Amino acid sequence: MSKVVLKTENLGISFGGLKAVQNLNLEIKEKQLYGLVGPNGAGKTTVFNMITGVYKPTTGKFWLDGEDLTGKGQETINHRGIARTFQNIRLFNNMTVVRNVMVGLHNQPEYKCGVLTSIFRLPKHFKIEKAMRERAKEILDIVGLLDERNSLSCNLPYGKQRKLEIARALATNPKLLCLDEPAAGMNPHETEDLMSIVRRIRDEYGVTILLIEHDMKFVSGLCDEITVLNFGTSLVQGPPEVALNDPEVIKAYIGG
Amino acid sequence: MTKLNTVKWNHYLNYIVVAAITLLFAILSLTGFLESSDKYLLEKIAIAITLAVSLSMVVGFLGELSLGHAGFMCIGAYLGGKTAVILEPILGEWPTLIVSLLVGGVVAAVFGMIIGLPALRLRGDYLAIVTLAFGEIVRSVFMNSSKESFGGSLGLDTPRFNKDILFIIAFVMVLATLAVTQNLIRSKHGRAITAIRDNEIAARATGIDVTKYKLLVFTVSSFFAGIAGVLYSYSNFTVQSTKFSYNYSIEILVMVVLGGMGNINGAIIAAALITFLDVELQTILTGNLAVLQDLIYALILIVLVVYNNAPKLKSFREKYNIKALINRFRPHNPSKHRDDEAKWDRVPTKIKMDEVLSVDLQVSSPYTPDKAGKEDK
C-alpha cells in the first residue's frame, strides 16, 4: 500500500450562504493520476482553489504528506509541494518562455541567492543564473517547448501556453501537481501528446497528479481513480470505468 | 566555467554612457567651462533621473501606481538636511555629506516599507490614492513642524554644497541608483518582481513571496527617493515643504510614463528631457511670456503621450522611426538570434487599473444579476 499524498476531510466552502463545495473526502496516493470530473459549476476549480490556498475552506481540513495545510497561504502551500495550472491561462506574458520556467525555479534550495548577492553581482549570482537556465531548459524539453524558449510567452499558441503552465508548475518541484483542464482547447493530436507528457512527468519525476478535465476520453485513458462532483458534493469515487458508468453520474451529466 | 563571467556589455551601456557624460561635465566644470546655470541644470537633471529611475522600479517593474514619491523625497530632504545642519560643524563637509545621504535614504526607506504594507492589500487606484495621501501627510507634518525642529513654513535652512562638485556627486548617485536598480531587476529577484506585475495570482501559485518582494521594491525605491531628497537639500539653501506636493509626484510619474513603463533608459532620457525643458522654458519665457510655460509644457505632454500610445497611430509609429530607417539599409539577420535575446526589461507593460473591478467570481458572487445593477456600477 503506497502512502497517501493528499488527504481531505469534510472539505467545504460557502460563499455568502451558497455552499459551493461540501463534505469532500479525497485520498490521493503517491504517484497516482487522480481525476476530478463533473458538470459545469460543480465546484471542481473551487476544490483546486482551496487546496492551493486561494480560498480558505470554511469547513474541513486537508493534509499533504500528513502535514495540515488548511488555511495556509498560496506561497506556503506551494513551498510545501502543491503546484497548479490555471483554467484561464495565467502566464507571465511579458517574459520569455524560459524565464517563465525560471520563475518556477525561484524557491528551489539549490538556486538560493540573496538580494544583495544579486545587487553586487557576486560570482554566485552568475553561477546560479546559469544553473537555473540550464535546469529550465531541461524542464522545457519534457513538455516539448525547448525550441520556443526565447519567444514571449504571450506569442505562443494556446496549446503550448498550457504546456508552459505545466512546465512552470513542475519547476517548483511539487509533490502534487494540480492541472486545471489541461487539454481544454486542444485538438485530438495535441491531447494525445499531452497524455504522454503527463504520464512521463508522473513516471520520471514521481509526481502525484490531480487533474480536472471535461474530456472523458482523456480522463478514462489517463486516470487511475476519479471523483465525480455535482453541486459541490462528491457523487461517486472509484476507477474511471466504474465511476463514469454509475447511473447517478449519467443522470447528473444528462440532467435528470 | 569561463563563460560564467562573460559580461553582457549592452546591459551596461546606459551605465557607461551616464558615466562618460558625468566625466565629461566633471572635467568641464573643474576647468571652469560651465556656467553656474549649467551646474544648477545638471544638479536638477541628476536628481530627476534618480527619482525617475527609483519610481520606475515601483511603477514599471512591480506594476503598482505610486503618487507619493515626492513624500519619500521630502523625508530624505528634511532629515538629510537636518543631519547636515547638525553635523557639518562637527564632521566637516564630506563626512557630513555621506552621513546625511545615508540618514535621508534609510529613513525614507523605512517609510517606504511602511507604505508598502497597504500595497499588499490594495491594488491599482486605491493604492495610488493611499500613496498620494501619504505624500500629503508627510508634507503637512513638516509644514507644521516647529521653527527649531524643521523650520515650519519658513523651511529648513540647509548648507549648500559647493556647486562645482555637487552635480558630480549627484551623477555618481545616479550611477549608484542605476546599478542597484538594474542589477536587482536583472536577477532572479527581478524576475520574481516582474512576475508579480504580470500576474500576481500566478506568481503566488508559483511560490513567489509576494509580500517580501513588494516591500523590497518599495523600500529600495524610497531609499533612492530619499537620496534624491538629500541631494535636493544640498542643492538649495532652504528646503520648503510646499515643493513636495502631489504635483511633484505626478511630475516624476510623467517622466516614468513618457520614458515607457519598465524602460529604465527611457525614464532616464525622459527625466533629463523634461527637466531640461522645464528649466529652459522657465528662463527663456520671461515677463509677459511666462504664462506660456505651462501651456507649451502641457501641449508637448499631450502630443507626446498620444503619439506614443494611441492604438490608432501604431502603424504610423512602426513605419516612420529610426529603426525602420536603419533596417532599410542593414538587413535584419534572424539567424543571429542568441539565447534569450528578447529584452525583458524593454517589453511593454501595462498596469491594469481596473483589475479590482474585473468580473466577479461567478460561484462566490453574493450578487444576483438584478441586484448587481442596483445603484452602483
Next chain:
Amino acid sequence: MKSNFKKLAAAALALVMVFSFAACSGGADYTAENTEYIIGVSGPLTGGAAVYGVAVQNSAQMAVDEINAAGGLNGVMFKLVATDDTHDATKVAANYASMLEGGMQISLGTVTTGPGLEYSKLSVEDNVFFLTPSASGDKIPEFVNGYQMCFADGNQGKVAAEYVNTLGLSEIGVFYKSDDAYSNGICEQFKDNLDPSITTVEAVFTGEASDFSSQISTLKNCSFIFMPIYYQPASIFMTQAKGIIADDAVYYGCDGFDGLAGQFEDFSVIPQEVSMLSHFDSNATEGPAAEYVAKYTEKFGSDTLNQFGASAYDCVYALYYAMVEAIEEGKEIPVTISASDLSDIFIEIFESGYTFSGVTGENITWDENGYVAKGAVKYTLKEAN
C-alpha cells in the same frame, strides 16, 4: 517602437544641450556687452500667487519706461527682466543664474519671501545688490547686499501689536495662514509683543483654501480680528463672514490687505470696518500714490493694483536716484559695470543716509542692516456701515 522615438528625442536633447552648453564661454564678465542697465527680478508670474508677481512686473516696467522716456541715466536706458518662479524657492537658482549670465547688474530680488531667502543666499555670493519690493522676511535684510522697500514681517507684527495694545480690548481674534512664511512671521512677532492681558482666539488655514466657514465659527464672537494674510483669502473670509461676525467688528490686517478694495465691485457689501497697517494707500486722492494709481489703472486696470506693485515702482526709482546720487558724488557707472562693482556703490550710497521719497512714503531711509524706515500708517480701507 516607443524606444525609437525616445532615441530620436534623446539625440535631439543631446544636440540642444551641447549647443546650450557651448553657447556659454565661461568667465564672469557677463556685463561686458551690455548696452543698457539690466534690472532683474524673480517672482510668481504664474500660479496661485501670480497676481503679486504680475503687479511687480507691471509696475517696475512702468517705472523703467518712464525713466527711459525721460532719457535714462545720462542717456543710457534701463531694461527689466522678470523671470517666473511660481513662488517656488527651487526655481530661483535657475532664474538667478540665467539673469546674472544675461547681464543683470541691479536686482529687485524676489517678490515673495519664501524664494527670497534662497535668492539672498545666492546673490550674496556674487555680491549682487538687491532692493526687494515685497519679500518681507525678517532675515532678508541681514544679507549685506539685501535691502527691503517694504516693512519686514517682524516689524509689522510688532507695530500692529503696539497698536492693538492701545485699544484696550480684552479678547481679539487672529486669523492667519499657517503654512505661509509671511503670515507666520508677522503673527509670531504680533503675539510676542501683545499685551499678555489680551487673550487671543486663533483660526488658521492652509494652502489655497476657499471655504472658511469653520474658521468663521471659531472667530464669530470676536469684535476685533487681526488678519496678517494676503487680500485674496481675506476677501473670501469677509464675504463668508457676513451676517455671522458682528457688523461692528473690526478687521485689521497688514500690508497684504492692500488690493482688497479692488477685489470688490462694491466694498460696502462688507458691513464691518476694514483697516490695515501699510505704507501705501490705494484710495489716496492726491500725492504720488494717487498719481501712481491713476497711471497703473490706466495701463493695466485695477485687477492687479496692490502695494506690491507700488513698492516695486518705488524700488526702480530708488535705485535710479541712488545711481544719480552716486554719479553726482563722482562715481563712475559705465553701462558695462559689473554687478558686484555696482553693488559696492549701492551699498555705500544706501549706508550713507540715502533718502528717497516715492509712492510708498516720504523720506524713506534704510538702517545699516537694510531694514526700511518709513511711516507706517493705519489706513482705514472702509468704515463700518
Next chain:
Amino acid sequence: MEFIETLINGLSIGSTYAMIALGYTMVYGIAKMLNFAHGDVIMVGGYMIYVGLTVSGNPIISFLAAVLCCIVLGITIEKVAYRPLRGASPLAVLITAIGVSYLLQSSAQMIFGSAPKMVTIADLGNLKFAGLSIPVYIIVTLGCSVVIMTALSLFVKYTRTGRAMIAVSEDKGAAQLMGINVNRIIMITFAIGSGLAAFAGLFMLMKSPSLSNTLGAMPGIKAFTAAVIGGIGSIPGAMLGGILMGVVEAISLTVPPVAPYTDAIEFIILIIILLVRPTGILGKKRREKV
C-alpha cells in the same frame, strides 16, 4: 450649539466635495480613468459664470450657459485627449489628463489674467433659526446635491442609457457585443460629469466669491479622496464620502491644536478606511476569477 454649527458647516463643505466626487466617480466607474482635469473643468465653469454675469447680469442664464460650456468642454476633452488613447495603458490617459489640467489652468490665466475675480452671484442672506445663523446658500447647496444624487441614481437605474452605463462599466467588450455604442456612453458620462462640475463651480462661488485659475485644484484632489473613501464607482458612496470629508474638515478646523493638520487628518482617515475596507465604504468587493 457650537457643534451643530460646525456640523452644518461640514455638510456645506461636504456637499461641494460630493458634487465634485460624483463627477469623478461617474467617469471612473465607466471610463476607468482618473480624470485629473476634472477640478479644472470646475474652474472653467466658474469663469463661465463670471463671463455670463458680466455679459447678461442674470445669475440663472449665466449658470445655464456655464453648464452648457462645461458639457461641451468635457466632450471635447474626451474626444481630443482621451479617446485616441482608448485601449492604451491607463497611465497614458492619466498623463494626458494632467496635461489637459495644465492646459486649462494656463489658458485661463492667459484669458482672464492673474488677478482673482470677485464674483457675487446673489446674496441669499442668513437664516436665523433656534439661535443658529445659517447662511441660506448652505441649505441651497445641500438640497441641490441631494436632489442631483437621487436623480443620478434613478437615471442610472431606470433609463436605457443608465443601464448601458452599468454594462459598459462592467465590461466594455461585452457591452459592445450587446450593441451598446461604448464611445457614445463614455461621451455621455463625460457630459454628465462636466455638467456636475459646473454645479460644483456654482456652489464654490456662492461660498467664496474669489475666482482664480487654481480654483479647482485642491478641492479636486479632496473630492477624489472623498470618492475613494465612499467607494469609487458608487454614486451614493461619492455623496457619503464627500459629506464625511466635509464634516471631518469642519470639526478638525475648529480644534486649534490640530487645525493646521486638517489636510493630513483627512488623508489619514482615508488610509484607515481603505485599510479596513480596501474598496471604500460602499465600494463593491470584486474578486478575480481564478
